Amino acid sequence: MPLVENVRSKLRQAQHTIGEFIYGATTFEWVDGIHKERGEVERLFALITFGDILGIPILPPYYTLRLLPFVVPAMDRWKRSLLRERDMTDLAELFEGIH
Numbered sequence: 001m002p003l004v005e006n007v008r009s010k011l012r013q014a015q016h017t018i019g020e021f022i023y024g025a026t027t028f029e030w031v032d033g034i035h036k037e038r039g040e041v042e043r044l045f046a047l048i049t050f051g052d053i054l055g056i057p058i059l060p061p062y063y064t065l066r067l068l069p070f071v072v073p074a075m076d077r078w079k080r081s082l083l084r085e086r087d088m089t090d091l092a093e094l095f096e097g098i099h
Helices: 002-026 028-054 061-083 088-094
Strands: none
Touching (some): 028 061
16 A cells, blocks of 8 residues: 555656646746736836825825725835835836847
């Protein structure tokens, strides 16, 4: 019995490894791009709704207060992403014609 369980364990491990390899070779870049795009949209949403904290009033305070319960969970991530040190290569994709 231990031999059969050992073989099953090795087969599961090989199946997992092959699945991870196929995922990395086919869809990883798409998923990574989607996560980056979602982060950008969340940061832009927070900037639009709470830009008055930074001195950029875009929305009236009434709408900001209505959206407050939805944004509070993401405030720590937003502050961290604004304060994160950036490299010029992070901004290269924002310039037109640079790929």
